Amino acid sequence: MRRFIAYTAALCLLLSFTACTPKGQSGAGGDSGPDEREIILSTTTSVNDSGLLDYLQPYLKEDKGITLNILAQGSGQALATAAAGDADAVIAHSPAAEKEFVANGSGTDRTEFMHNFYVIVGPSDDPAGLSGAADTADAMSLILASGNKFVSRGDESGTHTKEKSLWALTDVDYEADTENYMSIGKGMGDTLVTASEVQGYTLTDLSTFLSMKDKLDLEVAVDQGSDLKNVYSVILVAEQSGKEIKTDDARDFMDWLLSEKALGLIAEYGKDKYGQALFFIGQ
Numbered sequence: 404m405r406r407f408i409a410y411t412a413a414l415c416l417l418l419s420f421t422a423c424t425p426k427g428q429s430g431a432g433g434d435s436g437p438d439e440r441e442i443i444l445s446t447t448t449s450v451n452d453s454g455l456l457d458y459l460q461p462y463l464k465e466d467k468g469i470t471l472n473i474l475a476q477g478s479g480q481a482l483a484t485a486a487a488g489d490a491d492a493v494i495a496h497s498p499a500a501e502k503e504f505v506a507n508g509s510g511t512d513r514t515e516f517m518h519n520f521y522v523i524v525g526p527s528d529d530p531a532g533l534s535g536a537a538d539t540a541d542a543m544s545l546i547l548a549s550g551n552k553f554v555s556r557g558d559e560s561g562t563h564t565k566e567k568s569l570w571a572l573t574d575v576d577y578e579a580d581t582e583n584y585m586s587i588g589k590g591m592g593d594t595l596v597t598a599s600e601v602q603g604y605t606l607t608d609l610s611t612f613l614s615m616k617d618k619l620d621l622e623v624a625v626d627q628g629s630d631l632k633n634v635y636s637v638i639l640v641a642e643q644s645g646k647e648i649k650t651d652d653a654r655d656f657m658d659w660l661l662s663e664k665a666l667g668l669i670a671e672y673g674k675d676k677y678g679q680a681l682f683f684i685g686q
Contacts, residue, residue, distance in 0.1 A: 439470070440468055440649070440655075441469070441470045441472055441652075442469060442470075442471065442472065442491040442492060442656055443474060443489065443490045443491050443492075444456075444471045444473050444474065444490065444491070444492050444493070445474045445476065445481040445482070445484045445485045445489070445492070445493045445494075446473060446476075446493065446494040447481060447494065447495055447560065447561060447635075448477060448560070448592065448611075449496065449561075449562065449610065449611045450494055450635065451473060451475035452475070452611045452615070453608075453610040453611050453614050453681055453682075454614055455610070455669065455672055455681065456471060458672055459660075459665065459668060459669070462664070462665070463665075466659060466664070467659050469656050469659075471656075474490060475590070476560075476590075477556065477558040477559055477560025477561070477562075477590065478495040478497035478500060478501075478560045478561035478562075478564070479497065479558070479559035479560055479561075479563075479564075480559070480560075481494075481495055482497070482500055482501065482509075482510075485510065485640045486504060486507075486509040486510075488643040488645070488646030488648060491639075491640055491648055491650070491652065491653040491656075492637065492638065492639055492653040493510065493637070493638045493640065494635060494636070494637050494638075495561060495636060495638070496561035496562075496608075496633055496634060496635045497560070497561035497564050498515075498634065498636070500561075500564070501513055501636050501638060504638065505638065509640065510638040510639060510640055511638070511639045512638065512639045512654075513636050513637075513638045514638075514657070515634050516635065516637055516660065516661055516684070516685070517635050517666075517669055517682045517683060517684055517685070518632055518634045518635060518682070518685070519608055519609055519610050519635075519682050519683060520608070520609050520626065520631050520633055521606055521609070521632075521633050522606075522607060522608075522609050522612060522623045522624075522626040522631065523542055523546075523604055523624050523626075524595070524598065524604065524607055524612055524619075524621045524622060524623050524624060525546075525598070525604035525622070525624045526602045526620070526621065526622070527621070527622045529622075529624050530551055531545045531546045531548075531549040531551045531604065531624075533545055533546070533604075533624040533625050534624065539625060539627075539628045539630050539631060541573075542625045543573050543575065547575055547577060547583055548575070551583065551603060552583045552585055552598075552601050552604070553583065553585065553605065554585045554587060554594055554597050554603050554604070554605040555584065555586045555587070555594070555605070555606075556587065556589060556590065556591065557586030557587055557588045557589075558589065560591075561633070562591060562606060562608065565606065565633070568630075569606070569630070572630075583603075585597070585601070591608065591611045592611065592615060595607055595611065595615055595621065596615075596618070596619070598619075598621060599618075599619040599620045599621050602620070604624065608633050609626070609681070610681035610682060613673065613677045613679075613681060614673075614677075614681070637657055637660055639654060639657060640653065666684050669682050669684060670682070670683070670684050
């Protein structure tokens with residue numbers, strides 16, 4: 404009888420302890436906590452393809468307990484996704500579209516925080532002779548004038564917008580050259596792969612190119628000019644009726660991204676593998 408009573412008392416004590424364990428914890432040895440958070444980040448394929456976010460994620464998780472659920476799209480689509488209330492924060496590189504996004508009430512606190520550079524890449528023997536171009540516009544003109552292919556993202560991304568602005572500096576009716584102008588409607592990685600396969604030229608951010616260079620049969624043909632600067636911004640998505648926007652968590656992410664620690668990490672990213680940083684801090 405005493406043994407039965409002792410057993411019953413022990414069982415009750417165990418059940419009482421279990422019932423008192425807070426929600427979200429697993430008791431002794433549990434590794435999940437109530438402070439774990441997740442936000443949806445709508446971002447450009449160039450940032451994602453460069454590997455920068457994968458590199459930053461462990462530090463963000465350790466410091467803030469935030470996990471990024473990444474939607475990688477062209478800047479135009481990334482902003483449209485956020486405007487529909489399907490993201491909590493945005494990283495983009497299409498300044499005019501970003502300013503419109505904020506002006507129409509879809510976003511707040513737009514902050515430019517890093518940049519890199521666009522480059523024109525093409526076959527290693529440079530059949531269009533871009534090395535002799537007077538400037539970026541002249542280089543763009545030479546590509547199609549020489550009968551070489553140009554592969555465009557064609558996806559209304561920041562890179563596509565930049566490309567169209569460069570064509571606008573020329574007298575080339577690029578869209579009329581349906582044989583050599585290839586608009587594929589895909590992200591930066593796929594565009595580089597296609598350019599490599601057809602041995603054509605394309606406009607890309609240097610970071611994505613360097614991160615994929617070993618898989619491509621392409622070389623940098625043009626990398627000079629102030630018109631090739633590529634600025635990235637982080638934007639908070641505005642609260643919307645009927646949509647659950649994680650405003651506080653997104654702001655914590657943004658504050659961390661703009662912190663001295665995170666900016667220092669960004670400034671170092673790529674140096675060990677590529678011999679140079681893939682992104683630079685500031686505008």
